[in-house]
Amino acid sequence: MQIIVCIKPVPDPKYLSRVSLDETTKTLVRENVPTVINPLDKNALEAALSLRERFGGEITVISMAPESCIPVLREALAMGGDRLLVLSDTRFAGSDTLATASIIAAAIQKTGAFDLIICGNETADSGTSQVSPQLAEFLGVPNIMHVSAIEVSDDGVFRIKSRIEAGYVIAELSAPMVLSVIKELNEPRYITLMNILDAEAKDVRVLSADDMILKEPWVGLSGSPTQIVELAAPEKRAKAEILAGDARRQARALADRLYRMGFYHG
Numbered sequence: 001m002q003i004i005v006c007i008k009p010v011p012d013p014k015y016l017s018r019v020s021l022d023e024t025t026k027t028l029v030r031e032n033v034p035t036v037i038n039p040l041d042k043n044a045l046e047a048a049l050s051l052r053e054r055f056g057g058e059i060t061v062i063s064m065a066p067e068s069c070i071p072v073l074r075e076a077l078a079m080g081g082d083r084l085l086v087l088s089d090t091r092f093a094g095s096d097t098l099a100t101a102s103i104i105a106a107a108i109q110k111t112g113a114f115d116l117i118i119c120g121n122e123t124a125d126s127g128t129s130q131v132s133p134q135l136a137e138f139l140g141v142p143n144i145m146h147v148s149a150i151e152v153s154d155d156g157v158f159r160i161k162s163r164i165e166a167g168y169v170i171a172e173l174s175a176p177m178v179l180s181v182i183k184e185l186n187e188p189r190y191i192t193l194m195n196i197l198d199a200e201a202k203d204v205r206v207l208s209a210d211d212m213i214l215k216e217p218w219v220g221l222s223g224s225p226t227q228i229v230e231l232a233a234p235e236k237r238a239k240a241e242i243l244a245g246d247a248r249r250q251a252r253a254l255a256d257r258l259y260r261m262g263f264y265h266g
């Protein structure tokens, strides 16, 4: 099975409170925030690894990202991806989701036939959930969002469980397709030191705009139909209070607060 997994480097969600807004440039200030692979993209890769273990084949990991992110992206190779394609070019900078999807689609068309593309359902930073459905549209294949289970019958029919507000939808379809996965799907595997060392020998290739056929006009900031007119931090309404002391002292303080707020009517 030929599987493509799309991964995006994002500011580590553990430190998102350190990300601030530059009011002048209307951009996010990410300095001093470590970069990691978008957490759901690791679930996407884990799904690909499980399918490869059963059916054989290859996993190509694709990321549109600056070359400086390659050390972070290598983690996908340590997890088990076979090769990494990094789409990097100054002309790609400032791309909105449509441009991002159009560039990734062009790179995939260059890599050849695929059975499955697996993405995260959304990223931890921009989180629009737009890239994977747009990617499917550009490639002319179906897309299923909110994927929480993937089963494949011996005759190659995929049975995909997708979470919706009222429950689940089960769809049966044949490859090729784009799947956008949620956390519920699996637990990404642990990486050992040997895995990290093995990843050093794996194929990492950087593709620029000249290495692919960009059929669409949507490339970079100037080719992005979405324009950011305003960017503002949400107004802070709730105030958090951290209770000090050991668990017993914290529990007492919490009970006291709740009593004073009128939650106890004993």
Ligand SMILES: Cc1cc2nc3c(=O)[nH]c(=O)nc-3n(C[C@H](O)[C@H](O)[C@H](O)COP(=O)(O)OP(=O)(O)OC[C@H]3O[C@@H](n4cnc5c(N)ncnc54)[C@H](O)[C@@H]3O)c2cc1C
Pocket: 006, 007, 008, 038, 040, 041, 044, 062, 063, 064, 065, 093, 094, 095, 096, 097, 098, 100, 104, 118, 119, 120, 121, 122, 123, 125, 126, 127, 128, 129, 130, 131, 132, 221, 224, 226, 227, 228
């Ligand atoms: C006008 C405009 C300008 C922008 N300029 C910049 C900029 O200069 N720098 C910047 O960092 N961002 C910029 N952005 C944000 C950028 O559009 C998004 O980061 C990007 O398109 C991905 O969108 P998302 O994070 O919402 O992905 P989602 O749609 O939430 O992602 C879903 C899944 O798609 C896949 N995916 C998403 N992005 C990538 C990727 N890059 N490579 C591989 N797979 C991916 C992953 O599997 C991910 O889990 C800009 C946005 C706009 C609207």
